[in-house]
Amino acid sequence: MKETRKYEYLTPDQERDLALRWRDRQDRAALDKLIGSHLRLVFKMARGYQGYGLPLSDLIAEGNVGVMQAAQKFDPDKGFRFATYASWWVRAAIQEYVLHNWSLVKIGTTAAQKKLFFSLRRLKARMNDLDSAGSGDLTPEAVESIATELNVPQAEVVEMNRRLGMDRSLNASLAEDGDSEWQDLLADDSPDQETVLAGTEERKRRQQFLKLGLGVLDDRERQILVARRLREEPLTLEELSQHFHVSRERVRQLEVRAFEKVQKAVMAQARQQPGAAAGKALVNA
Known part of the structure; x- marks a missing residue:
């Protein structure tokens, strides 16, 4: 936040001038000022992904990569503000980081699966509908509603909901007062090497x-x-x-x-x- 305060908000004319100087003359000072003035945007968007248990500093760093990529491709002659264009790049960079670091197992590969991953928590909160047995599974009605809204198979909704619980250590205890561990349930009966x-x-x-x-x-x-x-x-x-x-x-x-x-x-x-x-x-x- 201290770093963001070094840069002032830009007017549309100032922003366009900086973007043209970078695009046409590769002016590094103009690029630095253009990116620096949008660090607040990165910080704000990164905070929206804190709920995934990843360090905020890492999220901001990935967002900064996104805003730099946006600056490389931004065309001020299109008539749009840089923040509007850059927000898509920032969001994509942060989401890609979250997907790769959320679990040891790859989470999503298709656009629909990625959308499901980032939308599921919001939709669950809106429905406030979990299984009454306390297992964390969604009710069949909730699964059907989410699958319809996001246009994905119901099986993917169920699987993604269970993955949102993060990875578990195989050495974690099954119960607080028990000696059994998760790895005790994974006995391999196949012959040894x-x-x-x-x-x-x-x-x-x-x-x-x-x-x-x-x-x-x-x-x-x-x-x-x-x-x-x-x-x-x-x-x-x-x-x-x-x-x-x-x-x-x-x-x-x-x-x-x-x-x-x-x-x-x-x-x-x-x-x-x-x-x-x-x-x-x-x-x-």
Whole structure:
């Protein structure tokens, strides 16, 4: 506020003269005076966003960026006052800062979502309509009314309303007199990295043993073993007997012989490598 008092209010003629000097001659002194005389506007607009829990000094700093951007693009020949033009840039800069710093999770991406974020609190205050259970959720009627007024899906209204509560620490207590924390509700039941890695290595070894075992079979034996043992929906003996033009008993014999060949090949290889457990597990499977 002390900084703003150094600059006097400008008359329309003074403002136009400063803007022309900056636009036409790049007069830095004129730019400084033009921007400085509108610091009060930045301060006033920044105070309107204090309710989002961010430092006022940061909001003012972002607003100053906006007013400088406005000065770069302002055309005094259009006939508008600089404050009218700059207010849009100041508001956009402050709102962008709030959106990026309100939560660790990105709040809004579309223009409608951003409008919802900055309008929801005002509309809630006007309706004074929260869930009677104390959960903070809006009633269905309030959700429908806000969604209609802002032209956004009702699901986005519900989600945005819950996000307005700011991020919570996972180490925060669930109750004032309790020892439980929020992170206690987020237990991860998935396997740890070591288990996942061990499983991946085990599957690789089994695939290697299987490839080795299938390599000792002739083409007919391989087809029968794959069709009977490795398919999700195994073929019947009757289907294979018709395909190979032999009896069902002959198909069964070929299947047993093929499996025994694979079993011997895998076990022999397993005894020569550290991955013996994988080979035995494959044979047993």
